[in-house]
Amino acid sequence: xxxxxxxxxxxxxxxxxxxxxxxxxxxxxxxxxxxxxxxxxxxxxxxxxxxxxxxxxxxxxxxxxxxxxxxxxxxxxxxxxxxxxxxxxxxxxxxxxxxxxxxxxxxxxxxxxxxxxxxxxxxxxxxxxxxxxxxxxxxxxxxxxxxxxxxxxxxxxxxxxxxxxxxxxxxxxxxxxxxxxxxxxxxxxxxxxxxxxxxxxxxxxxxxxxxxxxxxxxxxxxxxxxxxxxxxxxxxxxxxxxxxxxxxxxxxxxxxxxxxxxxxxxxxxxxx
Amino acid sequence: xxxxxxxxxxxxxxxxxxxxxxxxxxxxxxxxxxxxxxxxxxxxxxxxxxxxxxxxxxxxxxxxxxxxxxxxxxxxxxxxxxxxxxxxxxxxxxxxxxxxxxxxxxxxxxxxxxxxxxxxxxxxxxxxxxxxxxxxxxxxxxxxxxxxxxxxxxxxxxxxxxxxxxxxxxxxxxxxxxxxxxxxxxxxxxxxxxxxxxxxxxxxxxxxxxxxxxxxxxxxxxxxxxxxxxxxxxxxxxxxxxxxxxxxxxxxxxxxxxxxxxxxxxxxxxxxxxxxxxxxxxxxxxxxxxxxxxxxxxxxxxx
Numbered sequence: 001x002x003x004x005x006x007x008x009x010x011x012x013x014x015x016x017x018x019x020x021x022x023x024x025x026x027x028x029x030x031x032x033x034x035x036x037x038x039x040x041x042x043x044x045x046x047x048x049x050x051x052x053x054x055x056x057x058x059x060x061x062x063x064x065x066x067x068x069x070x071x072x073x074x075x076x077x078x079x080x081x082x083x084x085x086x087x088x089x090x091x092x093x094x095x096x097x098x099x100x101x102x103x104x105x106x107x108x109x110x111x112x113x114x115x116x117x118x119x120x121x122x123x124x125x126x127x128x129x130x131x132x133x134x135x136x137x138x139x140x141x142x143x144x145x146x147x148x149x150x151x152x153x154x155x156x157x158x159x160x161x162x163x164x165x166x167x168x169x170x171x172x173x174x175x176x177x178x179x180x181x182x183x184x185x186x187x188x189x190x191x192x193x194x195x196x197x198x199x200x201x202x203x204x205x206x207x208x209x210x211x212x213x214x215x216x217x218x219x220x221x222x223x224x225x226x227x228x229x230x231x232x233x234x235x236x237x238x239x240x241x242x243x244x245x246x247x248x249x250x251x252x253x254x255x256x257x258x259x260x261x262x263x264x265x266x267x268x269x270x271x272x
Numbered sequence: 273x274x275x276x277x278x279x280x281x282x283x284x285x286x287x288x289x290x291x292x293x294x295x296x297x298x299x300x301x302x303x304x305x306x307x308x309x310x311x312x313x314x315x316x317x318x319x320x321x322x323x324x325x326x327x328x329x330x331x332x333x334x335x336x337x338x339x340x341x342x343x344x345x346x347x348x349x350x351x352x353x354x355x356x357x358x359x360x361x362x363x364x365x366x367x368x369x370x371x372x373x374x375x376x377x378x379x380x381x382x383x384x385x386x387x388x389x390x391x392x393x394x395x396x397x398x399x400x401x402x403x404x405x406x407x408x409x410x411x412x413x414x415x416x417x418x419x420x421x422x423x424x425x426x427x428x429x430x431x432x433x434x435x436x437x438x439x440x441x442x443x444x445x446x447x448x449x450x451x452x453x454x455x456x457x458x459x460x461x462x463x464x465x466x467x468x469x470x471x472x473x474x475x476x477x478x479x480x481x482x483x484x485x486x487x488x489x490x491x492x493x494x495x496x497x498x499x500x501x502x503x504x505x506x507x508x509x510x511x512x513x514x515x516x517x518x519x520x521x522x523x524x525x526x527x528x529x530x531x532x533x534x535x536x537x538x539x540x541x542x543x544x545x546x547x548x549x550x551x552x553x554x555x556x557x558x559x560x561x562x563x564x565x566x567x568x569x570x571x572x573x574x575x
Contacts, residue, residue: 010345021372025365032360101355105412107324109373110344 018118026123030090039188040086040131044078045138052144065234069146075139076156076227077200082131083164084195084220088187090124091171091261095183098176098268113269117172117261124168125161132160148235155230163223166250167191169257170219176264191220200224222249273336275300275420275451276321280330282475283316290316292475293330298453300419303446305466306455307557313475314455315353318424321453322350335419346374346416351409353424359398363389363408366397370412378417387411388441403434410441421445423454427461439465459557471560478560493530493550497543499523510536 030036052071060069094116097103106116136153139145147153174183198220199205205212215221225246232240276298283291291313298304306314319325320332323339334342342348357366367384371377384390387410397405406426413421423442427435443465446452456462462469463483471479471486479486492514500521507516512529523543527533530548537543 010347012341012344019372021368025361025369025372028365029358029360097358100358101352102358104324104352105356105370106373108322108343108350109370109416110346110375111373 018115018122022119023122026119027126030086030093030123030127033089035184035188036086036089036127040082040089040127041134044082044131044135048075048078048135048139048144049142052139052142062231063234065236066231067148067233067235068152068231071139071143072145072147072152072231073203073228075135075145076160076231077224078139079132079135079156079160080164080200080220080224080227081195082135083128083160084167084191084223085188086127086131087124087164087166087168088171088174088191089184090120090127091168091173092175092183092187094120094172094175095178096181099179099181103268113265117265120172121165121168124165124171128164128168129157129161132157147231149233152230152233156227159226159230160223163226163250166219166223166254166257169254169261173257173260173264176261176268194218194220195224197221198224204228216245216249219249219253222246222251222253226250273300274298275302275335276453277333277336278317278321278330281317281320281327281332282329283313283320283325284328289475291320291327294472294475294477296470296477296480298451300451301449302468303452303466304454304468304470305462306453306470306472307457307459307462308455308472309457312472314472315424316475317472318350318422318453318455321422322348342420346376347418348420348422349413349416349418350422351406351413351424351426353426353428356409356412357397357405360396362394362396363400363404363411364393366408367411367415370415374416377415380415383411383414386414386441386445388437401434403430403438406430406434406438407441410438414445418450420451420453423452425455425457427456427458435461471557473560492526492528493548495525495527495530495533495537495546495548497523497537497546499537499541499543502541 048071051074055070055074060071062068062070062073094103103113103116106113136145136157171183171187174187178186180186195201197215198218199211199215200220202211205215207213207216222245225243229239229242229246274297276296278294278296281291281294281296282289294313294317306317308314316325320327321334321339323332323343332339335347337345337347339348361369364380364384367380371380371383381390384393387407389404389407389411392400392404395404397408400408410423410426413423421442426442427438430438439461442452442454454461454466467482469479469481469483469486470477492512498521502518502521502523504516504518507513507518507523507525510527510533512527512532513525514528515526517524525533534546534548537546
């Protein structure tokens with residue numbers, strides 16, 4: 001073989017896993033999406049204020065020594081809902097990209113497909129954090145949520161942001177699985193059902209009831225319990241019992257979603 | 273170093289032989305049209321050149337490398353037939369996104385300018401016309417400053433003026449020595465914009481030459497007549513006859529000596545309603561690419 005002319009003697013590129021420009025454009029895309037904005041920011045905030053206005057006086061007391069009120073409990077539920085919606089939307093946006101042939105277009109660049117998944121996860125974290133903070137801000141500003149201690153705030157936020165990453169994997173799985181152009185049209189209602197099944201909107205569930213029995217095997221249950229647990233803090237510094245099964249619920253579902261996403265992702269990259 | 277080398281290239285999808293043994297070499301700086309009807313295997317061939325698919329058999333190399341490697345080094349880029357754009361992005365964001373993925377990209381403004389989309393850079397893709405979307409794709413393809421640009425039916429669905437604007441942008445760019453390969457089913461496009469035309473049918477190359485050389489293949493005239501009970505083989509045996517078609521009593525014969533053929537038909541057979549017409553390049557194309565065409569010949573066409 002003769003020597004390459006200088007024009008074609010280009011070096012193999014370094015391939016950074018994450019690119020700030022790509023992250024910025026991806027975030028902007030989600031913020032432009034009205035449906036995402038409504039379900040991650042507007043809906044949880046409005047529900048929080050509405051439900052908060054219905055609970056007053058003695059109804060708003062979680063317990064004699066509780067540091068939080070029922071409004072704070074509702075706020076945690078709404079923050080979970082918003083963050084889960086945000087994360088799922090971020091992941092599921094790959095369905096639109098596949099339908100539009102954008103994934104194929106990316107194949108004509110040095111970008112690695114796995115770095116695209118990483119971008120989606122990061123977008124999910126950023127959007128999930130925003131959704132959580134907005135809901136918290138509304139809860140605090142409207143006086144719906146009272147907390148006499150500071151710790152539960154950041155504990156809840158941390159649990160919700162990290163835990164909702166499981167749903168970014170869920171979104172990616174569905175985004176790579178569903179042929180539809182916008183998987184969120186289907187996933188939005190599905191998440192609402194899962195939230196109800198997981199007891200997110202129903203207050204503490206007795207595990208001996210049928211509802212409680214079913215709830216603990218659904219994917220949102222673990223995250224819901226974990227997110228609300230910091231609110232069980234009492235003035236004496238004690239918490240309600242912590243159940244490892246909550247973590248297990250989240251981890252097992254998370255593993256299933258990741259496995260599903262990897263499986264579909266591999267098929268998708270083979271196909272093109 | 274050739275831009276593209278295809279050797280015994282095949283791609284089968286189940287029983288469908290989309291690409292059925294293509295040998296083709298495209299040198300650097302050439303502007304080549306892949307001409308063929310829908311389903312001829314043009315798009316599949318292009319996918320293989322871009323590394324978007326793996327051949328069932330045979331070899332593809334782009335600048336002597338595996339296509340994937342050539343893509344990674346930014347040596348080759350493409351304007352795909354459809355898709356490849358996100359509706360919610362602006363024209364500029366689409367180009368920025370692409371540029372961010374290449375370690376050494378051309379400045380975004382330069383790519384926008386070269387593709388003639390600077391004026392619509394802030395427009396959302398969903399608000400762009402087909403021609404504007406296509407020029408956006410072209411701007412994205414220019415980002416890595418590739419040595420080779422592959423375009424798959426780039427002007428489908430464009431009106432005449434959009435088509436001209438698009439080709440002018442491509443042509444201005446190719447003048448700087450870039451290799452351009454485009455698939456088309458518009459004969460006129462191939463004739464006007466390519467230095468070399470490769471005609472593809474049924475997953476094979478059936479003709480390959482300059483537009484002038486291809487035009488020369490359409491030498492001769494068509495003689496049509498009504499001749500009940502025509503003997504196709506006897507007609508084919510006549511001097512100068514290239515092609516014979518018999519449909520009931522209607523015959524259509526292509527000959528390089530139409531006068532002799534007409535004389536023969538009128539004096540020794542019962543032929544009537546005779547008419548003689550010139551052939552156009554389009555006839556060559558139709559003849560080469562139609563389903564019932566006679567065995568293709570590439571003789572006399574230097575590669």
